[in-house]
Amino acid sequence: MAAITPLPSSHLLMKQTHLTMISLSSPATFHPIVRLPRRKRHHFLRFTPPSSSPFVLKVAEGDALSRSPPPWPMSLDSDQGRPPKMKAPTRLFTFGLIASWYSSNIGVLLLNKYLLSNYGFKYPIFLTMCHMTACSLFSYVAIAWLKVVPMQTIRSRVQFLKISTLSFIFCISVVFGNISLRYLPVSFNQAIGATTPFFTAIFAYLMTFKREAWLTYVALIPVVTGVIIASGGEPSFHLFGFIICVAATAARALKTVLQGILLSSEGEKLNSMNLLLYMAPMAVVFLLPATLVMEENVVGITLALARDDVKIIWYLLFNSALAYFVNLTNFLVTKHTSALTLQVLGNAKGAVAVVVSILIFRNPVSVTGMLGYSLTVIGVIFYGEAKKRSKPQQS
Template identity: 80%
Template sequence: MKGMITPMTTVTNSRTFTIGLVMAWYSSNIGVLLLNKYLLSNYGFQYPIFLTMCHMTACSLLSYVAIAWMRVVPMQSVKYGAQLGNIVILSIVFCGSVVSGNVSLRYLPVSFNQAIGATTPFFTAVFAYFMTVKMESWIVYLTLVPVVTGVVIASGGEPSFNMFGFIMCISATAARAFKSVLQGILLSSEGEKLNSMNLLLYMAPIAVLLLLPVTLYMEQNVIGITLALAREDKKIIWYLLFNSVLAYVVNLTNFLVTKHTSALTLQVLGNAKGAVAVVVSIMIFKNPVSVTGMLGYLLTVIGVVLYSEAKKRNK
């Protein structure tokens, strides 16, 4: 009959919606990464802490709009005391990871940044062992060998290698892994569990409060400098606004893709996203790459894929 919705139509619409979400997640992830690189390196806006504060401000405002007004997810309340203290700790680690990642983009090409970022499973396994005394099977630990070896090879073959940028990028990667393990420990009880959107709602304003004095101390007169830049080139304001909104869209689409697929699918898609980001960044910024560097990155990605498969079979 005309206008009748069949099960096949529903499945097709659902699949199209999921594909659209994945594309939005890819676009926002790669977009914010490339725009961060452009602003901090090519454009010459050398204020990564202020840029991170802009991201967190947008996440604070847009999280409230999405949850309180648009009701994307039900709002979850937070208990004062231990739970709020745990969220503050997570916010500090989160700030450290984002700031370190943004600082690294001033000194490293996106391709090398992504190669280092792919070692997150290694740091996650290390922190999980020392913080929870949780042992994985030997095959899981074995898959981490190519992950680390690949980055060592990529570092040796990276024409634009910078030691400070490398340390910042490693710090950002380790902090992301530390946050995920810490989050599992601190918010593991049923009474404290928060979905990622509600966690961001509470973490982002705390992050802004933490970053504000650091910004004022370490990047003095950054607001005055930004306004002076805006008088010369109004595009800087639009760059910062668009970049900040994209930072929130990354978190929103990350949550929605996980909700409509699975955490494992997200991990697989994330591995592919890193490779896409590398190719796109090389095409846009035309940074020099070596065969050794690309082989190292490829080895790391293979190691991450093997790690994901070993973890899945180990469950």
């Protein structure tokens, strides 16, 4: 270490005490050091020089820093040695989400049936346009103002055209589904809707040449067989309603497959809430001319109905709000539960809707029809299990 040069004597005070320090590099040399007035020491930081340094500063054994425990247990266990994680949503919160999801799904289905069949409001395209208008407004409020999810933007014209295509198919599936409710009971409508996996597998094979395991296709046999049995035993069977309902189910499956194809790249993927934010206004643009042409003077007729019974306005407003909450609660349940739980809940939801609709509308059912529907649900469950088992083999 370099020797320290003594200060000039003119700078030294007579009464100051001189200390000496031995230089380790030159032990025979003595150097006077002036002792400066002590300053208040602050032990905010602890510094330990490398072992090669001639001076080593140590914190006293009684120092609070050396005795303070670490902020969390230092252990090699997976659950320890890390900062504490946030608590998972409580069971009560999850149960509330599931109850809201069931209520909104079944509620909008039954209210659609009541308006289009029992009440006599025979304008399914206009009703769907009301749904899409509400979804547009509520989606913007939820994402732009309430920040339920981060807003994702459309990055290119190609992506815009892809979303427009999905929106058009989405319109067809919803409108056809609402039309079928005019002619078919909810129970039979749900039985046909349960065949969505069958059409999804067909479109996936035709459009992507994706083959599933043979067990997956075998599981689809009871799905289709159950609907055939239910159709033969349905007392309220209506051919046109049946065809329209099958078309709605196929369109729903086509939209699912196309969404996986068109929005497959990382830069184009949108979560369900942002996808609804862009699809709903496009759907309104598609549905507005359709309702004006195909449902002539629907606005005037609705206003005339409102003069006689103002409840029709409240029915439409409440029904449209429920249509949005179906999508919101579906997103939240998907976020807070596992894929298996969601699959089980989805299958049970259809069965609950059937039971509730029979209790409310008192539509006649046959043992054959219920057996057919039960067979379809069992087939859907087997299909989900087969898909789950085939994934590890494909990967």
